[in-house]
Amino acid sequence: MLDFIVASLADGLLLGFVYGIAAMGLSLIWGVMDVINLSHGPIMALGMFGIYFAFTHLGLNPYVTLPLVAGGGLLLGVLIYTVAVHRIINAPHLSSLLATFSVNMIIIGLGTAAFTTSPRNVDFSLGSVSLGPITLPWTRVAAALAATLVTGLLYLFLYRTRTGKSIRAVTNNRAAAELMGIPSSRVLALAFGLGTMLAAIAGGLIATFFPFTILAGGTYQLRSFVICVLGGLGNPLGALIGGLLLGALEGIIPAFMETSWVPALEFVLFVIILLVKPSGLLGSKT
Amino acid sequence: MKPFAGTHGKQWRNHGLWLALAITAAVALWPTLAGNKAYAREVTFTILKAVALASSLNILLGYTGYVSFGHIVFFGLGGYVGFYLLSVHSLPLYVAVLAGALSAGLLAFLLGKAILRLRGAYFALATIGVNEAARSFIKNFQPFGGPIGMTLNFKAYQAYGGPSQALWIAYGSMAILTLAVILVSFLIRTSRFGLSLMAIRENEDAAEVMGVVAPNAKTWAYVLSAVFPGMVGVLFFFKNGNIEPGDAFVLHQSIETIVMVMLGGQGTVLGPLLGAAAYQRLRGLLLVSPLFKNIQLTVAGVLLLVIILFVPAGVVGWLRSRFPRLRRVLE
Numbered sequence: 200m201l202d203f204i205v206a207s208l209a210d211g212l213l214l215g216f217v218y219g220i221a222a223m224g225l226s227l228i229w230g231v232m233d234v235i236n237l238s239h240g241p242i243m244a245l246g247m248f249g250i251y252f253a254f255t256h257l258g259l260n261p262y263v264t265l266p267l268v269a270g271g272g273l274l275l276g277v278l279i280y281t282v283a284v285h286r287i288i289n290a291p292h293l294s295s296l297l298a299t300f301s302v303n304m305i306i307i308g309l310g311t312a313a314f315t316t317s318p319r320n321v322d323f324s325l326g327s328v329s330l331g332p333i334t335l336p337w338t339r340v341a342a343a344l345a346a347t348l349v350t351g352l353l354y355l356f357l358y359r360t361r362t363g364k365s366i367r368a369v370t371n372n373r374a375a376a377e378l379m380g381i382p383s384s385r386v387l388a389l390a391f392g393l394g395t396m397l398a399a400i401a402g403g404l405i406a407t408f409f410p411f412t413i414l415a416g417g418t419y420q421l422r423s424f425v426i427c428v429l430g431g432l433g434n435p436l437g438a439l440i441g442g443l444l445l446g447a448l449e450g451i452i453p454a455f456m457e458t459s460w461v462p463a464l465e466f467v468l469f470v471i472i473l474l475v476k477p478s479g480l481l482g483s484k485t
Numbered sequence: 486m487k488p489f490a491g492t493h494g495k496q497w498r499n500h501g502l503w504l505a506l507a508i509t510a511a512v513a514l515w516p517t518l519a520g521n522k523a524y525a526r527e528v529t530f531t532i533l534k535a536v537a538l539a540s541s542l543n544i545l546l547g548y549t550g551y552v553s554f555g556h557i558v559f560f561g562l563g564g565y566v567g568f569y570l571l572s573v574h575s576l577p578l579y580v581a582v583l584a585g586a587l588s589a590g591l592l593a594f595l596l597g598k599a600i601l602r603l604r605g606a607y608f609a610l611a612t613i614g615v616n617e618a619a620r621s622f623i624k625n626f627q628p629f630g631g632p633i634g635m636t637l638n639f640k641a642y643q644a645y646g647g648p649s650q651a652l653w654i655a656y657g658s659m660a661i662l663t664l665a666v667i668l669v670s671f672l673i674r675t676s677r678f679g680l681s682l683m684a685i686r687e688n689e690d691a692a693e694v695m696g697v698v699a700p701n702a703k704t705w706a707y708v709l710s711a712v713f714p715g716m717v718g719v720l721f722f723f724k725n726g727n728i729e730p731g732d733a734f735v736l737h738q739s740i741e742t743i744v745m746v747m748l749g750g751q752g753t754v755l756g757p758l759l760g761a762a763a764y765q766r767l768r769g770l771l772l773v774s775p776l777f778k779n780i781q782l783t784v785a786g787v788l789l790l791v792i793i794l795f796v797p798a799g800v801v802g803w804l805r806s807r808f809p810r811l812r813r814v815l816e
Contacts, residue, residue, distance in 0.1 A: 235606050286794050292606040293552055294793055297747065300554075301790035304740065308783030417736075421617060424610050463621045466614035473603055473611060 200454070202332035207450040213339040215446020216346035217404045219439035221419055222426035223350065224397030226438040229427070231370045231390040234284060235292070237299040239423060240416025241306035242395045246272060246402025247411045248314060254321050261323055261407050262341065265400060272399025276392035284391065285384065310413035320410040342404040349400055350439055353393070357435075366390050418462065425469040501816020502671045505755050509536065509667055512762065513660035526656050530724070532765045533663045537717050538738075539745040539757035540666045544710040546743065547751035548679060549703060550686030551601075552609040554739055555616030556714065559589040561733030562619060563715025564722040565629055571723060572637045578645070578654070582719045589715025590708050597704035604689065620734040634729025655724040662720065666713045671754045671816065673709065682706050683752070737782065741768075744789045750799030754816045759801060 221243060228236045246268050253264040283302050287294040325337035357363040368376040369386045377383050402416065409415075426445050430437025445465070452461055512529060519525035542556050563585030570576045570584050600611040624632045645651035673679040681702045684692035693699050722728045741764065749760020764785075771777040771784055796803050805812050 235610065283790055283794070290797075291550075292609070293550060294797065296552055296606065296609050297743065298790060298793045300740065300743075301786040301788075301793065304786030304789065305783045308780045308786060311782070312779035418617075421614060424613070428610075457625070459621060459625055463618045463625075466618035469614055470600060470611055473607055474599065 204451060204454050206333045207454060208447055209333045209335060209450070210339065211446040211448070211450020212443055213335065213343040213446070214449065215443035216343040216439070217401050217442070218419070218422055218426055218446055219442025220346045220349055220397050220404075221401035222423040222430070222438040222442050223353070223435045224394040224401070225420075225423045226427050226430065226432060226435050227397070228391055228394035229432045230434065231366060232284075232288060232387050233292075234288070234295040234299065234391075236391075236394060237296060237420070238279060238302040238306060239395075239398050240418075240420030241303050241310065241413075242272060242275065242398040242416070243402030243405070243419050244310065244411065244413050244416035245275070245306065246399035247406035247415065248310075248319070248413070249399070250403040250406040251319050251321050251411075254323060261321065261403065262345070265345065265403050268403045269396050269400050272396040273392040275399070276395030277388045279395065280388045280391035285388070288387065307413065314413050316412045316414055318410045318412050321406050323407055336408060338407045342407060345400075345404060346439075349397070350435075353397075353435065362386075362389070366393075421462070422465065425465050428469060428472050499671070499675070499816060500814045501754060502668075504814055505667050505671065505758055505816065506664060508755075508758060509533075509660075509664055513663065516656070523652075526652070528769070530656055530659055532762050533659050534717055534721060535742070535745060535761035535765045536758050537659070537663045537666045538714055538742045539749070539761040540663075540670045540754075541710045541713040542742050543746050543751060543753075543757040544670060544673060544682075545706055546746055547753070547756070548673065548682040548686065549706045551703065551707075552743070553612045553707075553710075554609060554743070555612040555614070555619075555736070556710070556742060557735060557739040558616045558619045559593060559711040559714040560718040560721075560738070561616075561623075561730075562592055562718070563589040564718025564728055564733050565623060566715075567719030568635055568637070568722045568728045569629060571641060571719075572635050575641065578658070578719075578723060581723070582658070582716050585715040585719035586712045587715075589718070590712045593708045593711030594704060597707040601703045601707060602700060616734050616736055616739065620730050623730045623733070630729070632730060634727060634732075636727040637723070652724055655720050659717070659720050662713065662716055667754065667758065669709065669713075670757075673706075674754055674816070678702065678705070686752075741785060744785050744792075747789060747792050747797075747799055750801030750803070750805075753799070753801045753805070756799050756801035760799065 221239070225236060225239050228234055249268040249271060250261045250264055253259040253267070254261055279299075279302055283298045284295060287298055323338065325341065327334050327336045328340065329335075355363075357367055365376065365381045365386050366389065368379065368381055369383050369390070373383050376386075401419070405411065405415075405419065422445060426438055426441035428441075429444055430439070430441030448465075448468075449461060452458075452464060513533060516522055516525035516529050538556070538560065542553065545551050545553055545556075566588040567581035567585035570581045571578065576584075596615065600608055600615075603611060623629055629635065639648070642648040642651040645654050673682070681692065681697040684695065684697055685699050685702060689699055718733070722733070725732075742761075745760040745764045746757045747760070748764055749758065750756025768781065768785075771781045777784060792799065798806065801815050805815055
C-alpha cells in the first residue's frame with residue numbers, strides 16, 4: 200500500500216509540473232489583463248494535435264517539435280487577442296468570458312469536424328527508470344524537466360528583458376505604463392500570446408503520455424482553474440506550486456477511491472478554496 | 486419588502502407582455518393546425534424547450550448579470566429526480582414535475598448560498614465545474630442507474646391513455662410551462678425584486694449601499710432561474726422515455742442557451758424568446774445543410790462573438806435603443 204502511494208505520488212508530482220505550466224498561462228493572462236481565458240483548453244488540445252501530427256506523419260521527435268508548437272501557440276494567442284479580446288478589454292467580465300468562450304466553441308467545432316472525436320495516441324516511449332518502489336516513464340521526467348525549463352525562461356524573460364518588464368509594468372498599472380510610453384495594446388497581445396503558448400506547450404507535453412481527443416482540453420482547463428485558485432489568480436509561480444499540489448492529490452486519491460470521483464473532488468476543493476480564501480492558498484495581492 | 490409589489494395593476498396593461506405571450510401561444514398552437522402533426526409537435530417541443538431554458542437563464546444572466554456556464558445541470562438533475570419517481574415509484578407526471586422543480590430549486594439554493602458570495606468572474610468559473618461535478622456524481626450514483634441511466638417502462642404511458650396521448654400531454658404541459666416562464670420573467674422584470682437584481686447587475690457595491698441585500702436577491706434569482714429548467718427536464722425525459730448522464734448534462738446545451746439569450750437581447754422578456762426560436766430554426770437549417778452540419782458549433786461561436794463584439798445588447802436591445810418608440814412594445 201505504502202509503495203503504491205509513494206509511486207503514484209511521484210507520478211502525480213511529475214504530472215503536476217505540466218499542470219503547473221498550463222495554469223501559469225491562464226494565470227499570466229488573468230494577472231495582466233483581468234481576462235479569464237476560456238479558450239485555454241482547446242488551445243491545449245491543439246498543442247496535443249500539433250505534437251501528434253508531427254510525430255505520426257513526419258516522424259519528428261516530440262521534444263524537437265515542442266518549440267514549433269510553442270511558436271504556433273504564441274501566434275494563435277496574438278490572433279485571438281486581436282480579433283476577440285481587444286475590443287472588449289475594458290468591458291465587464293461577462294463580455295470577455297463570453298468572447299473567449301466563443302473562441303473555444305469555434306476551435307472545438309472546427310477541430311471536431313477536422314479530427315473527429317476519436318482518441319489519438321502519440322506512440323512514443325523513452326523507456327522507464329526505477330528508483331526503489333518507484334517506476335517512472337522517462338517521458339514524464341522529461342516533461343517535468345521541460346516544464347521547469349519553460350518556467351525558468353519565462354521568469355528570465357519577465358524580469359531581465361525590457362519587453363518582459365513592460366509586461367509587468369502593464370500588469371501593475373496600465374494607465375501609468377501607457378504614460379511612460381509603453382505601447383499597451385502590443386504588450387497585452389504579447390502577454391495573451393505567452394499565456395496561450397504555455398497552454399500549447401502543456402498540451403504538447405501531455406500528448407507524450409496520455410491519449411487525447413479534441414475535447415480533452417476541457418478537463419485540463421478545469422484543472423487549470425483549480426490550480427489558479429490554489430496558487431492565487433495572477434501569480435505565475437503560485438500556479439506552478441498549485442500544479443504540484445493538485446498533481447500530488449491526483450496521485451493519492453485513486454489509492455482511496457475510484458478514479459471517476461476525481462473531477463467531483465477537485466471541484467469541491469475548488470469551491471472551498473474560493474470561499475475560504477479567494478486570493479488563493481499562496482495568495483498574493485488581489 | 487414585498488417581492489412583487491410593482492406598479493400595481495398597470496403591468497397587466499403592458500403591450501410587451503401580451504406580445505410575448507401571444508407569440509409563444511401562436512407557436513405552441515401551430516402543431517394542432519399543421520399537416521404532419523407529430524412532426525410539427527416534435528419541432529415545436531424543441532423550440533418551446535429552448536425558449537423556456539433561455540428565459541429562465543435570462544433571470545440570472547440578463548437581469549442579475551451573473552454568467553452561469555452550467556445551467557443545464559438543473560435540467561439534468563430535475564429530469565433525473567422526476568424520471569426516478571416516474572419509473573421506479575410510478576408516481577403521476579405532475580408530482581414528478583413538481584419534484585423536479587423542487588430538487589432543482591433546492592440545489593440552486595444550496596449552491597447559491599455557497600458560490601453566489603463569489604463575484605462575477607469567480608462565480609462563472611465555479612459554475613463550469615458544477616455541471617462536470619454533477620455528471621460525475623450521477624455516473625457513480627447507483628439508485629439512478631449509474632452510467633447506464635434509466636428507462637421508462639412502456640406500460641407507464643398507459644396511465645395517460647397510451648404513448649401517443651402521453652406525448653401530447655407532455656407537449657401541452659411544456660407549452661403551459663413556457664407561458665409561465667415568460668409571465669414570471671415579466672413579473673420579475675417589472676417588480677421591485679427585479680429592480681434590485683438590475684441594480685446588482687449595474688453595480689453590486691452601490692446596490693448594497695442602497696439597501697439591496699445582494700446575497701439574498703442573487704440566491705432567489707438563481708433559484709427562480711433553476712426551478713423551470715428542472716420542470717422542463719422532467720417533461721423532456723418523460724417524452725424521451727429514457728435518461729442517461731450523457732444526455733442529461735450536455736455542456737453544449739448550457740452554452741447554446743447563453744447564445745440564445747445574447748442573440749435575442751439579455752435582460753429583456755422578449756429577447757430570449759426570439760433568440761431561442763431564431764437559434765433553434767438556424768440550428769435546424771444548419772444540421773441539414775451538408776456544408777455546415779459538422780461545424781454547427783463553430784457557427785454558434787462566430788455568432789456569439791459577433792454579438793458580443795458589435796451588438797452586446799442583442800437584437801431586442803438594439804431595436805430598443807435605436808427606435809425608442811418600440812420600447813412600449815418590446816419589453
